[in-house]
Amino acid sequence: MHFAQYYLDCLSQASYLIGDQTTGRAVLVDPRRDTDDYLQDAEAAGLRIELVIETHIHADFLSGHLEIARATGAAIAFGEAAETGFPIRRLRDGERIHLGEGDGEGVTLTVLATPGHTMESICLVIQEHPDDDVPFGVLTGDTLFVGDVGRPDLLSAAGHSPEEMAARLHRSLHTKLMVLPDATRVFPAHGAGSACGRSLSTETSSTIGDQRRLNYALQPMPEADFVRLVTAGQPATPGYFAHDAALNRDGHPLLDAGPPAALTLEEALAARDQQGAVLLDCRPLTSYTQVHLAGSLHTSLDTRFAEYAGTVVAPGTPIVLLAAPGAEREARVRLARIGYDHVIGHLADPAAVLADAQTPVRRSRRIHHTELPVEGGQLIDVRNPAEYQAGALPGARSIPLAVLPDRMGELDPARPVVLYCRSGNRSVIAAALLEAHGFGDVCDVLGGYEGVAAGAG
Template sequence: MIFTQYYLDCLSQASYLVADEDSRKAVIVDPRRDVEEYLADARELGLTIVGVINTHFHADFLSGHLELAKATGAWIGYGDAATAEFEIRALHDGERIPLGGPDGVTLEIMATPGHTPESISVLVFEHGTDEVAHGVLTGDALFIGDVGRPDLLASIGHTAEELGRMLHDSVQRKLMGLPDAVRVFPAHGAGSACGKNLSTERQSTIGEQRRSNYACRPMDVDAFLAVVTEGQPSAPGYFVYDATLNRQDRQLRELDTTVPALSWEEFEHEVALGARIHDARDPQEFAAGHLAGAINVPADGRMAETVGMVFAPTDRIVLIAPEGLEQQVATRIARIGFDHVVGHLADPEGAMAAHPDQVARASRLTVEQADEAIA
């Protein structure tokens, strides 16, 4: 078996490549939108990507299922409760997907609704005849240290209580019914707003989660609902937008997409037409001098998620980015479906030096001055 985990720190998001060494057939699970890395790895290893599985309609990022299907001709699979504008392969509870021969790598679908109604987990068997799975890709049903929250507005038409009752069954009966040795590979880690207590670890086992995960300890459904829904963080505003877009036959992101460098005149023209300025430089640099009206969301840390809180999906955006990171910043914004990045300002420091009348500086206070002002 070939098994690869891809992890994005900025979105705390994991995706997976699973392949059979003999048949060279591969499936990608929960892909991000910039799919070049999956395609490059498949070429290097001589693999054919035959399928793409999404464990559910993601709310925190735009999935790359359509991009992968276009590039490879792969089928797109969702749990059989899912409906979408594009053609999907309905994956049924207990269905087995062989990637090789009878004793080759085999996937088995497990319906685990609760985070969303259509959520599934994917059992991965190194050999089709194995009694115990190598691991389970749990999507947002089970995290390391937590479970998927059932209260996201993305699940339109279902209440948090309805979904919570589904999740109780999925976690307490189905996932905790697996053998202790089965490895757990979730779709998210610490920092994601899809849960409240996610670990920084990127894999675990069912046995370890049974022992240490507060939501996996035996409890009735009412106790489960109380403990799982308490203290959840606010969901970023773009979550509903992405969950909706992931169901649609949307515009594709072309491979190796780039955004152009803009001259000062082009940049100024876009701003005059209503484009908003995203300054992705370090906060210290921004404080020292920035273009008036710019919003500082630095490139380090959880930039895309924060952009989704302070900009709207329909906003036209012009970038001011650290040198050499312009394309990376644009790609990270595209991962949450914000597709209206017009370009980035070439030589921002030179542009600000040439137009000092349009430069602002942050007002800064000492702790003592802040205490006095608050008083």
Template sequence: STELQSTIGMQRLTNYACQPMDQDTFVRLVTAGQPAAPGYFSYDADLNRRNRDLYRTTEDAPALDPAEFTRLHTTGAVVLDARDQFEFAAGHLAGSVNVPLDGRFAEQAGSVLTPQDDILIIAPEGRAEETVTRLARIGFDHVHGYAADPQQLFHTHPDQIRQADRLTAQTLREQLTSPQPPLVLDVRNCGERDEGRSIEGALHIPLAELAKRLDEVPAEGPLVVHCAGGHRSSIAASLIRHHGRTDVYDLLGGYGAWETAA
């Protein structure tokens, strides 16, 4: 749920899992279509058994000027761009991984990055500390800082700015009937496909498993990534580009747009 608070009484009235039922029915209900657990879960289970120093957001992950940000990037730090997928698509640093902050940010970032990654942040305006804090809550403490002024950073390195390639559902339909159709990669969860609603011939790898299964994605030919609405596909496509693939597109509006255009 997107709600920040509720009551037990409200949940008993409205939550499908809180209705009267026997134990076997309950177990089947709440485990059906469960997504894969993000990779950081086992890491956090171990981390929670240890004594930890208090994390200091502004001191441990400071604002960085373009020169320092670039120095850290060139020495191997991963750029995590937390802007929404539309801003990211319009212009971003080459190799950046896009995980929009307005969503299941920590869970999704923890699915496509590892706790050992050195991370640099490009955050939505005024939300850098929030971005760093939400990563720290899942034990991702190797954040070296965030771009103090992303636009200044971009202007400093115009040769490193890229735009994300995106396709409409109609364009994808046309390309799938061409002599050399693209491969479609579906990053939705298994439960979202259980009713048989999928693009014919699509390779299915849930987003939470993609980082560990990248070798299953063919290395050649155009690739179109889709999810349900376009949020997760931007994450997945940026991750694949981060690992060196260039001919990668994501589907605007996701599977919802595909069905509407049918």
């Protein structure tokens, strides 16, 4: 058996290539949109990707099933409950996919229908030989993570309550996954940092036995207690999730990963004024805070760039990048991974432009925790709800970064706004967003809540 996990740190996303080396037949599971790594590795291993399987309709990234199908001729498969805008193979609960010479031979995948995170969610049990007593592993998608389980609230807009989906998730976990042998390896679709769950581990694999012992959501409890537990304190949902889910369900243009065009400052500003483009500064945080174009947004390539960009930039908005020289192509690909394809160019030689005395620039205002409170200020905590509930600065109001674009109207632009997060990254992103929308007196707390706590200690 050929088995490979591809883990993308910046989106906390995992995909998998599984093949039978005796036949060269292979399947690819939950691929990202830029597919060169899969295709090159399959060719090097003598494998033909015949099927691309999605464990569910993803919301946090744009999947590469259409790109793989175009490149290889592979069929696209989803769980039986999926409804898509393109032809798919529907995988039934209990169906076995044999990659060997014939039915009942070679590497085998068994489909488990596991609704709960979404209705069409599936898991895939992998056996190197069909009669193995202990499976090699199970691809658990967004049903089971290392240290957590999938969030059940993403389908609320489709008429499925979080409580209903959590009850389905409980049954899926205990009737489909927890009956597997303890030695079965667990390979999830996401790890720490993903908004698809609440407290995912940094580990990218585990075992059923370890999860049975250590995962808080798998401890013995009545279903009603499980429902209450997993519906509380979930991270705020980034604004691009609904956009990506629709593209993954209905279809999307194939990836164009070429470098964006170089623009002058005049062309960049014209794109902003005439086309409604946003100026997205993806340089390191310290470079941005020292000097940046007035009105530009910020999220650094050093962080969860695409996720934060999808939080502060509305889907479909034209984008002009301000990147360190040579980083503009990476920025474009990472935006494409969440379906943000409308990158119309990048600012040529941003350092020279920002150093020009004629360029409209700003410097971020950052304050030390000893300068709190700010007279007349609105103190805003942009961390996730669970972080806020675990401890917050006195007088702080919770508006998570993911929902700030929709809740800016709750703030008074005539009064100072003071922002903080855990360590100072999200607060700078939030400050840039408010500045770009006309807030004149905005600052953030250096070092965030951790810095305040350390200073107080």
